[in-house]
Amino acid sequence: MAKVVESDLGSGGSNVLSLDSIRESLIRQEDTIVFSLIERAKFPLNSLAFEESRCLDSGNSSSLTEFFVREIEILQAKVGRYENPEENPFFLDNIPHSVFPTHKYPPALHPKALSVNINKRIWDIYFKELLPLFVKPGDDGNYPSTAASDLACLQALSRRIHYGKFVAEVKFRDAPQDYEPAIRAQDREALMKLLTFEKVEEMVKKRVQKKAETFGQEVKCINGDESEKKYKVDPLLVSRIYGEWLIPLTKHVEVEYLLSRLD
Numbered sequence: 001m002a003k004v005v006e007s008d009l010g011s012g013g014s015n016v017l018s019l020d021s022i023r024e025s026l027i028r029q030e031d032t033i034v035f036s037l038i039e040r041a042k043f044p045l046n047s048l049a050f051e052e053s054r055c056l057d058s059g060n061s062s063s064l065t066e067f068f069v070r071e072i073e074i075l076q077a078k079v080g081r082y083e084n085p086e087e088n089p090f091f092l093d094n095i096p097h098s099v100f101p102t103h104k105y106p107p108a109l110h111p112k113a114l115s116v117n118i119n120k121r122i123w124d125i126y127f128k129e130l131l132p133l134f135v136k137p138g139d140d141g142n143y144p145s146t147a148a149s150d151l152a153c154l155q156a157l158s159r160r161i162h163y164g165k166f167v168a169e170v171k172f173r174d175a176p177q178d179y180e181p182a183i184r185a186q187d188r189e190a191l192m193k194l195l196t197f198e199k200v201e202e203m204v205k206k207r208v209q210k211k212a213e214t215f216g217q218e219v220k221c222i223n224g225d226e227s228e229k230k231y232k233v234d235p236l237l238v239s240r241i242y243g244e245w246l247i248p249l250t251k252h253v254e255v256e257y258l259l260s261r262l263d
């Protein structure tokens, strides 16, 4: 069995590997996700930025958004972003090494974690299903700012969903006797059942709804008598995005990670 050691887990984490500390991080990530959706909602859909290749460089056939994300990922890789096991690139084919000495993240995950990357799926879902739900239709031509906002959303969503690897690792360590038989049998359904906590999911959906109400409320009057409350992104929609996409994709990552946990 590959060696995985007790270690510090990610951003500002304590060195206790526990389900509570992992959930704390997921709760903090909700703020980033809700804010990134609110920021993206400033712009209309601007689909020309991500749907069509309009690059003037004849050797390049990517959309403006894809070009932007690829270039930013290269830059971020050069300063060590992908040395952090919480970060997963969208374009794996062109990730260079860091050109600076990097922080040595203690190995918290099984080495097979590296092969769990569902960013291609996240990209497709984000542009085809999620974005049209929470931004206005239309085109204002502001593609560079739109692409920057899309990247912020994509990275926040990807980090949250791939955090499933850490959640799965902790659950496995807490109860190997429950998980090992299902892993040996490669039984996805049994694993899904073991790692599901419906009450926690309900709480997450309610909390992000509340965060979207709190962070995204239009504030025009200062004497508190807004006649009708208005939100930059519909709070019920944020809850639905979690319930229908983010939580199921996180669980999918958990299962994929666990399937190789004994390799």
Ligand SMILES: O=C(O)C(=O)C[C@]1(C(=O)O)C=C[C@@H](O)C=C1
Binding pocket: 023, 026, 167, 195, 196, 197, 198, 200, 201, 204, 246, 247, 248, 250, 251
């Ligand atoms: O908190 C957990 O136990 C998780 O696995 C995370 C999560 C989620 O995505 O929010 C996923 C599955 C559980 O059913 C509950 C919540």
